[in-house]
Amino acid sequence: MRILVWAVLLLSACSGGGDAVIANPWVRAMPPGSAMTAAYFEFSNRTGSDQTIVAASSDAFELVEIHRTVTADGISRMQQEDAVVVAPGETVSFAPQGRHLMLMRPRGTIQPGQVIGFDLHLDDGQIVTFSAEVRQTPK
Numbered sequence: 001m002r003i004l005v006w007a008v009l010l011l012s013a014c015s016g017g018g019d020a021v022i023a024n025p026w027v028r029a030m031p032p033g034s035a036m037t038a039a040y041f042e043f044s045n046r047t048g049s050d051q052t053i054v055a056a057s058s059d060a061f062e063l064v065e066i067h068r069t070v071t072a073d074g075i076s077r078m079q080q081e082d083a084v085v086v087a088p089g090e091t092v093s094f095a096p097q098g099r100h101l102m103l104m105r106p107r108g109t110i111q112p113g114q115v116i117g118f119d120l121h122l123d124d125g126q127i128v129t130f131s132a133e134v135r136q137t138p139k
């Protein structure tokens, strides 16, 4: 019986963020000469409690930050966000002109069609993994 319990615990620990669902992920193809780009997706919380994204990482970039584009007095600028709280049942969009993962210092050439893996780190220690294709425009 104890073995069964451990198996269940292991399974839930390996499911990568449990009940978070990532939809429509993509990475904007890098313009020539650019040293940074962004990743977009929708994050749905299918659990019964808040899920808080506190960091993101990728093997393809040395630095990944959570940013939000805000417009004030007609000027758009990006702000770094320390945490994104997703309420139960809620979906948060990372989309152009809004929240995004800022991808900086690529470790190699980033080409359209390439698939890049990401880890989203939650405040409870869970990691939500997903992969996103590099493209000029969303699907």
Ligand SMILES: [Cu+2]
Residues within 6 Å of the ligand: 038, 067, 068, 078, 100, 101, 102
């Ligand atoms: Cu940014």
